[in-house]
Amino acid sequence: MSETKQAEVGDWVGADFFDPSFRDDPYPKLAHLRENDPINLTPVGTWRISRYEDVKAIFNDAPTSMTDKHDDSPNFDPLDTKGSFLEFVLNKDGDAHRRLRMLVQKSFGQKTVRLMEEEVAKTVAAAFDKALADGGMDVVPALAHEVPSRMICQIMGVPMQDRQIFNEWTAARTNAFFAKFLPPDVQERTRNAGAAMEDYFRALITERKKDLGDDLLSSMIMASEGGDKFTDDELIIQAIGVIVAGYETTIGLLGNGTRAFVEHPDQLAKLHDNPELVSNATDECLRFDTPILFNWRVLKRSYELGGVTLPAEAVIWQLLAAANRDPARFADPDHFDIEREDLAHQSFGGGPHFCLGNQLAKMEARYVFNEMAQRTKGLTINASNIEWSHSFFRVMASYPLEFN
Numbered sequence: 001m002s003e004t005k006q007a008e009v010g011d012w013v014g015a016d017f018f019d020p021s022f023r024d025d026p027y028p029k030l031a032h033l034r035e036n037d038p039i040n041l042t043p044v045g046t047w048r049i050s051r052y053e054d055v056k057a058i059f060n061d062a063p064t065s066m067t068d069k070h071d072d073s074p075n076f077d078p079l080d081t082k083g084s085f086l087e088f089v090l091n092k093d094g095d096a097h098r099r100l101r102m103l104v105q106k107s108f109g110q111k112t113v114r115l116m117e118e119e120v121a122k123t124v125a126a127a128f129d130k131a132l133a134d135g136g137m138d139v140v141p142a143l144a145h146e147v148p149s150r151m152i153c154q155i156m157g158v159p160m161q162d163r164q165i166f167n168e169w170t171a172a173r174t175n176a177f178f179a180k181f182l183p184p185d186v187q188e189r190t191r192n193a194g195a196a197m198e199d200y201f202r203a204l205i206t207e208r209k210k211d212l213g214d215d216l217l218s219s220m221i222m223a224s225e226g227g228d229k230f231t232d233d234e235l236i237i238q239a240i241g242v243i244v245a246g247y248e249t250t251i252g253l254l255g256n257g258t259r260a261f262v263e264h265p266d267q268l269a270k271l272h273d274n275p276e277l278v279s280n281a282t283d284e285c286l287r288f289d290t291p292i293l294f295n296w297r298v299l300k301r302s303y304e305l306g307g308v309t310l311p312a313e314a315v316i317w318q319l320l321a322a323a324n325r326d327p328a329r330f331a332d333p334d335h336f337d338i339e340r341e342d343l344a345h346q347s348f349g350g351g352p353h354f355c356l357g358n359q360l361a362k363m364e365a366r367y368v369f370n371e372m373a374q375r376t377k378g379l380t381i382n383a384s385n386i387e388w389s390h391s392f393f394r395v396m397a398s399y400p401l402e403f404n
């Protein structure tokens with residue numbers, strides 16, 4: 001029989017994302033939530049979905065939108081108007097979504113990924129040359145940040161010398177996706193980053209219009225001057241969204257994946273002996289410690305899920321990180337195993353919004369993990385304290401390693 005829960009019974013069930021201690025080790029808390037209240041009404045009135053099959057149903061079957069019936073975001077800060085993600089491809093539905101997705105996606109296909117491979121290989125090798133000479137490295141600035149920031153700036157046509165200024169902006173801007181629920185100081189930092197990025201891209205687009213190249217910004221400008229009309233505001237927000245997605249998520253994958261290998265030296269040795277496992281290993285890193293713990297949908301009509309009737313306009317948070325460790329889907333899910341078969345994780349989302357940059361991110365990760373396995377053979381790797389970044393995503397700011 002189906003059950004309808006009332007908003008006043010909301011509870012975090014010991015897994016409050018907004019508690020800073022949550023991110024140190026979210027997995028036992030997420031497991032507790034999945035086992036005890038898999039379709040959980042939170043104290044802020046949103047629904048958290050943590051079983052794999054339920055997350056999949058929300059992506060692929062449920063009648064969903066990214067916004068409420070007034071086209072407003074259920075998660076954004078209403079005061080956050082400059083550089084707002086309201087008009088970003090991820091926040092649109094139906095035809096409006098398809099139009100923007102077509103504009104952005106041609107720069108992230110197989111062709112771009114192949115063109116970038118040589119550059120990625122060189123950047124990763126140089127980072128390890130230096131680390132081995134120095135006896136160690138801070139993985140985040142030296143590798144996890146270095147590789148994606150170079151690639152995304154090149155793809156987009158952002159001058160290479162400007163890439164450092166995006167460090168703080170992109171991390172801060174990830175908070176915009178759920179800013180309504182964050183403390184005032186974080187909201188303010190998030191708004192400031194949006195304003196700075198909007199000003200930056202408005203100026204860059206004005207410049208680029210005078211001197212088009214073969215980058216994403218130029219191709220978006222050409223599309224907007226051709227048959228399909230895009231306003232400068234639409235272009236600016238796609239640029240901000242793509243640069244945030246391209247930096248922060250991949251920094252998370254490279255950092256969290258490297259950490260998984262450091263903490264499981266047997267798996268690093270296995271990759272050293274079997275480099276052909278790198279593709280599987282990359283998906284296992286994405287499953288084991290995903291950079292985006294959850295994303296959202298809004299129900300357009302009521303929907304039955306696991307014996308619960310979720311009402312129309314319910315705000316759903318799909319817990320990708322909990323689904324990825326659901327024992328009903330993955331055998332021994334807390335075990336990091338690069339030979340695992342059946343790695344259909346949820347880390348790139350699903351349905352029409354499935355991540356556009358997944359091939360690029362995985363290619364970068366394959367080079368990083370393989371180089372690490374080949375170059376650190378015979379060395380002992382010691383890690384010191386992790387520092388987390390200001391990102392809303394699961395991204396470290398510092399992860400120093402010593403090679404002995």
Ligand code: HEM
Nearest residue numbers: 089090245246249250253348349350353354355356357361
């Ligand atoms: C490990 C790296 C990455 C992860 C874990 C990741 C994850 C995600 C997730 C969870 C979504 C939302 C999907 C949904 O709501 O169903 C998404 C969408 C998106 N991602 Fe990624 N992403 C990664 C890398 C990238 C990169 C490198 C880029 C671009 C350079 C990118 C561009 C995008 C875009 C444009 C969207 C919106 C697509 C749409 O709405 O149609 N992502 N990504």
